[in-house]
Amino acid sequence: MSYLSNHTIRFCILTIFAWSMMFMNRVKCFITIFWVVAMTICNGQPVPNLVNFNPTDYKAHPQNWSISQDNQGWIYAGNTDGLLVFNGTRWMRYYLPGTKTIRSVYIDKDRIYTGAYGEFGYWTRDVCGDHTYHSLLDLIPDHLLDKEEVWNITANNGKIYFQSFSVLMEYDGNKVTSIQLPGTLMFLQIVNDKKLIPIIDSGIFELRGEKVEKLPGTEFFADKSVIGIIRHPEESDAFLIATSVHGVYTWKDGKVSLWMPQLKAVLSSAQVNKIIISTTGDIIIGTIRAGVLIISKSGQLKYQVNTSDGLQNNTVLSLALDMNNQLWTGLDKGISRISMDDFLLRFKDVSGTLGAIYSVVSTSKGYYIGTNQGVYFVSANNAKVDVLSSNFKLINGSQGQVWQLLKSGDDVICGHNDGTFLIHGDEFIKISDITGGWFNLLIEENRLLQGNYTGLALFERVNGTWKLQHKIEGYHQPVRQIVQRNKNQFWIIGPNTGLALITLGDEWKNVVDIKKYGVEQGLPSNLHIEMESFKGNLRIDDGHLHLVYHEASDSFAEDKTWKDERAFYFRQINDRVFAKIYSSSIEIVQPADTIVLPLRLNQEVNNVIALDEGRLALCLQDGFAIINLKESKTLDTGMILVDQVIMGDRSYCISEPSDLELKAGFNEDISFFFSQPISEYSASQFFYRILPGNEQWLDTRNPGQITLEKLREGKHSIQITDGYNHAEVSFEIMPPWYRTWWAILLMILGVIALMIAVNRYIRYQVELKKGQLEQENQRLLREKFIQMENSRLTQENINKSKELANTTMHLIRKNELLQDIKSELNEIRKAGDASLSSKEFQVIIKQINENLTVEQDTNLFNANFEEVHKMFFKKLKAEYPMLKMDDLRLAAYLRMNFSSKEIAPLFALSIRGLENKRYRLRKKMNLPSDIDLNVFFGDYV
DSSP: OOOOOHHHHHHHHHHHHHHHHHHOGGGHHHHHHHHHHHHHHOOOOOEEOEEEEOHHHHTSOSOEEEEEEOTTSOEEEEETTEEEEEOSSOEEEEOOTTOOOEEEEEEETTEEEEEEBTEEEEEEEOTTSOEEEEEOGGGSGGGTTTTOBOOEEEEETTEEEEEOSSOEEEEOSSOEEEEOOSSOBOOOEEETTEEEEEETTTEEEEEETTEEEEOTTGGGGTTSOEEEEEEOSSOTTOEEEEESSSOEEEEETTEEEESOGGGHHHHHHHOEEEEEEOTTOOEEEEESSSOEEEEOTTSOEEEEEOGGGTOSOSOEEEEEEOTTSOEEEEETTEEEEEOOSSSEEEEEOTTOSSOSEEEEEEOSSEEEEEESSOEEEEEBOSSOTTOBOSOOEEOTTOOSOEEEEEEETTEEEEEETTEEEEEETTEEEEEEOOSOOOEEEEEETTEEEEEETTEEEEEEEETTEEEEEEEEBTOOSOOOEEEEOSSSEEEEEETTTEEEEEEEOTTSSBEEEEEEEOGGGTOSOSSSOEEEEETTEEEEEOSSOEEEEETTTTEEEEOGGGTTSOSOEEEEOSSSOEEEEOSSOEEEEOSSOEEEEOOOBOTTTOOEEEOSTTEEEEEETTEEEEEEGGGOOOBOOOOOEEEEEEETTEEEEOSSGGGOOOEEOTTOOEEEEEEOOOOTTOOSOOEEEEETTOOSOEEOOSTTEEEEOSOOSEEEEEEEESSSOEEEEEEEEOOOGGGSHHHHHHHHHHHHHHHHHHHHHHHHHHHHHHHHHHHHHHHHHHHHHHHHHHHHHHHHHHHHHHHHHHHHHHHHHHHHHHHHHHHHHHHHHHTTOOSSOHHHHHHHHHHHHHHHTOHHHHHHHHHHHHHHTHHHHHHHHHHOTTOOHHHHHHHHHHHTTOOHHHHGGGGTOOHHHHHHHHHHHHHHHTOOTTSOHHHHHHHOO
């Protein structure tokens, strides 16, 4: 069975399509559809390393019309939304006035020239990395750009040339001059120091001073759309002239010829849009329909990179090579960077065809790839062994989880979930039913020890064929890794059983001794540990700790060499080369240099496999990569530069971190902005740590920015790394204001002032209290005096009441006595007693009557009575104004608890008459009959 290269297949398809267009017009549409479908299904080629930046990364419009790089490695892209700037770690976006679309970008020294509709000018960058726009529109003569779109900018001999499709202008740094042309132009190209201008419907002209002269023979292009002109890769006095759909031509000494006729059909169908040449002479073509084509100077199609290989879009709007010979593509959807060397070739499984890759081996026939779906085979291109065809073929019967592939001559031993198999060509032959062939280790030339789901097994090669010899008894736990210590002793690790040292019997049929190793021997735990043997030493890793076995103490101790490293796994490649596998990158450490690659391995196995001819296979999360160590070079990811520090509302631009003393306020957020000049393999992930106090490396999360919050006061330093390069900035967190020297001094002075104030306050309070006490004493004395006066008056009132009561009783008794005498006299007179004459009787009766109604006694009584009961009378009159004096006197007698019998004589009334008087008083006061008047007036105050 023969295998064609991917590029050969694509070339054939494109060629068929081109000839079909010429000779089969009736089926043109069908052929076009066939070409598009064919280009889509021919996925699966290894291509140079590809890094995509999608619109969500740079936060702008998908379309990118132009790309350029400055002398510090920063990338600038003209985007539909404005100017995009990439400093190696983060994207920034800037707008033109009116948010115009930037169609062209060109960098000359420290100026970034941009063109848009009705706009031309340049940007400058300050030390902080911020950009400012300077419009040159005022220099444009006669408003020639008002309705023109500037599509192209270039430079030659210190002059800037910018153009639309109808206007070409020259800027010498002071003024702008319009250049007269014989027609509508395409893009001005500077080739071999010549200014070449394609003129539509005319040909190609050269600008010499102020004159424009047609290149002889270029009228050939009058009916063709010339999209680019580059130097010839092999002839210094010739040009390559690319057309949109008619192929690429060579111009030399006035003669035009088709360059690489075999590519015309391919290029015509792909529709060329941009063309540039690399420093090595490779021709790079950006197309409208087929992505990027990379063609060697000899005309061989080396690579085609399109959506099936991970490119975000097949429409290429711009191309640029950076200072590291990396290709930047501005696409109709996104920006991509493509490596242009053959050191690293990567197969990116965009469609998920292969699944998760666990193992790769190389044979003379091609590559076998072990995945979680089975074993795939792909043949190698005989012309270039690193370029694979796209025909990945699933080996029949291999479906299922593959754990390991081990090369044995032209055969491959496969450790599989269903057992162990021998792969011979496209045959998949089972040699063992023991499930889970996790790990196979050649312990002798013809003997292989296997760790599987149920323990250990021994395989032997007999007459060139591998067979299961026997299952090893005495150990029945799963074994995932094996390292040989000596002929009969082996270190083994299971998925959950930890590390053990086993000793096999002489015939390797059974385990005669098992020694377990755990925390007591220095291991971190029994879970998630891996082992490798490097330079005769057993190493144990858990991703964070790196331990080395010491035979003298029969224990493990930490390898101090990598104590301060961020987390990684160790993998031995050979006795001189090893790999450090990080979460987002891998380092290949060789005696002379270290290769840093921003690739993410399949973390289930972290597999780095040594292939033949000094090559490595990396099992990635989204495919696999092949590294040719013979063509390797030290790949520096670029120095990390801290450009700007923001502390609260203060911003510091940094040229050299050591030149600036950074002091942040207590509880003040600090943001560090850093960049990394774009290199061949720029880092995709950065880490940092704060010293002292935090030895662990942390992910930066935000590209190009680290924000620190609520650090302790004192001196600190932040270290930033991509795993290879480092940057460090020292800074100080100032104490809170209340712990500064001036605050302490103020506090001491404040305490003294407070003590003085407190002393004065206390003295003031004492004096105030003293005055208050004196006032209180005077008040108490006054109250005491008033109380005593009230008591005296009350006592006098009581005495007067008693005196009045005595007087009243005396009068009552006197009147009663006189009344009794009068009555006795009347009785005597009626009895006929003549001892008293009538006259004497009348005199006596008159005297008695006068004593019964003595007005002087009554007035005296009334005056005393009113004096004693003044307040009582006053209140009673106020509440009952209809009461007369007799009513008040009656109320007072009742208040004094006199009975009716006692009161009646005081009014010279009979008891019956007094009862009537009481009744009238009750009526006047509207008192109910059930109220006792004596009680009522006794309680009335």
